[in-house]
Amino acid sequence: MQNAHRRWTWLAVVLATVMIGTMAATTPAQSRSAARESLPAGDFETHLDGFAGVDGSRVALSRDGAGRNDSRAMVVRTPRAGRATTVSKHRFAGAHAAGTAYVVRVWVRAAGARQVALRVREIARGKPVQARTARVTAKAGSWTRLKVRVTTKKRDSALKLRIRAPHVPAGTKVLVDDLSLAPKGDAGTSEGTAGMLTNGCGRTARGIPSCGTYVGAAHGSNTDPSTLEQQLGDRLALRRTYFNSTGVAAAVRTAQADLAAGRLPWVSFKLPYSWTEMADGKGDAWATDLAQRLAAVGGPVWVAFHHEPEGDGDIQEWRRMQEHLAPLVRAAAPNVAFTVVMTGWNQFYGDAQYRLAEIWPRGVKVDVAGFDIYQQYGVTKSGSTTSKWTDFEQYYRAISTWSRSVGVDWALGETGVTDVAAEARPTAIADAVQLMENYGGIAYSYFDSALNSVAPWTLGTPAKRADFAHALAGSPSLK
Structure with a gap:
């Protein structure tokens, strides 16, 4: 038992929309499988998962090595001072019932020390149901994880994710990597929740x-x-x-x-x-x-x-x-x-x-x-x-x-x-x-x-x- 050897930048990124269609003829196991397959890849290695810049922001894939694990990441750039915003155009399907718990995670990095907020909103039939927000303070130049846990109140609702940074200098680059949205209790194992x-x-x-x-x-x-x-x-x-x-x-x-x-x-x-x-x-x-x-x-x-x-x-x-x-x-x-x-x-x-x-x-x-x-x-x-x-x-x-x-x-x-x-x-x-x-x-x-x-x-x-x-x-x- 011895002994050898973490912005308040309001960073705007609507990261994903999880839209769920009714799957009337599927078994519970098929529904879970479909939901898992439709969630965003979020690794930003070869594509942007449908993300596009809004509010004047520009979105692109980074060079190799800029991501969290010497890989690639999504870059959100602000050509002028103000907000950096990206929105996913995809609708990720995944059937769920009211009371389904999700964990949303994403990693962000910027040159300056800032506070970052991730907001997750539940939407049903176009109307807001609830919102959950997580905030962290990160060191300059360090990858920091944002995590939000939310339990749906409506069946087949949509989850909308946003990271916002409205007060960033012109030309600021924000890196986003390893986005995931998964049912709570999915520990990355086939053994399930006990x-x-x-x-x-x-x-x-x-x-x-x-x-x-x-x-x-x-x-x-x-x-x-x-x-x-x-x-x-x-x-x-x-x-x-x-x-x-x-x-x-x-x-x-x-x-x-x-x-x-x-x-x-x-x-x-x-x-x-x-x-x-x-x-x-x-x-x-x-x-x-x-x-x-x-x-x-x-x-x-x-x-x-x-x-x-x-x-x-x-x-x-x-x-x-x-x-x-x-x-x-x-x-x-x-x-x-x-x-x-x-x-x-x-x-x-x-x-x-x-x-x-x-x-x-x-x-x-x-x-x-x-x-x-x-x-x-x-x-x-x-x-x-x-x-x-x-x-x-x-x-x-x-x-x-x-x-x-x-x-x-x-x-x-x-x-x-x-x-x-x-x-x-x-x-x-x-x-x-x-x-x-x-x-x-x-x-x-x-x-x-x-x-x-x-x-x-x-x-x-x-x-x-x-x-x-x-x-x-x-x-x-x-x-």
Whole structure:
């Protein structure tokens, strides 16, 4: 458990119109399929999804590399000072009933720091029904996600989306990318929605959220976090714990207690045999017993085996072990998410043998990729104190790009901030969480422990606890 390494520009863009026709002779499954197929592609790689400039604005596709993931994006340009506006001429079909929940997301970027607002209006028979608006403040030159959740009040209504920026200088370019409109609870998985979170979003049986970022922590030495939660004024959305191979019974009891308290358990295990022996099946009985016990706890659990493996042996045998255990555990426990946890630093900056292309499990389903990335500012080693800040956005950008390419959700399995860093940047934790959500990370777990630590990571100061409590207050949790 150690330790290597977000305008008020009112930007006008009516992004999409979702018009729904009655599909009288279709089955529910056919209706869902039709709705999904008719939603906007929104990647702006080869076409503009029917978008055109209005109010004098001009719309075009960007050059390669200008988009979020070194791809293309839509460019909205204002030839004169005022508003930048684009409207989609397409009518995206998708049958729905009253009470259908949608999540609308889009990413925007401009040269200057501005506030951006995304507005979603429901229209039925030409009349407004309701409107929902989300606003964020973004850093200059950074991609920022806007997200609106809306539940329809009318059957077969239309959703009209707008991003507005009426006060921008002449010639201003606004980049728009990765537009999506999807039913709430669509977590990008075929497993569907098994429950709801406190933020109104759905989750799978394995606890994968359709939107939002869990905020939680490891605490002490698998210590009950109730006292910490009293200090924070809120419960942890997620709790990270660690056990050796003989601690299965204790781990199950801990998971049950966490679920009863509304926390999502994320449990790491050391193994009873070597990586090679586990990969060859010697530990199957142990892993199956663990999975079967966790299948009976009454809620979702995340599991990892031998986290942070770098330097502990032949990394290819570790990869082979993960490939062997993933299908076994997931088949035996439909409520268990299989996670793989690495340091992060080694994957992007370390030895080539630890690159993701080399060690990521192949040919099997992994639910969550975990990274243990700490804020190194203020860490003292061998009498020298680090004065360079760890760039979390750089990490998030790289992880987000990679995770999309392999189709896996991602999270921080461990992270920490030194007392010195917290004093220098009192909102370092909350900022990292918000930035993480912007980049699509689904969980943030703080390492509130002094175990195996080279720096004071614990939430041991009022400033740190206040910062963490601020981040936790906006976190979704299990219902």
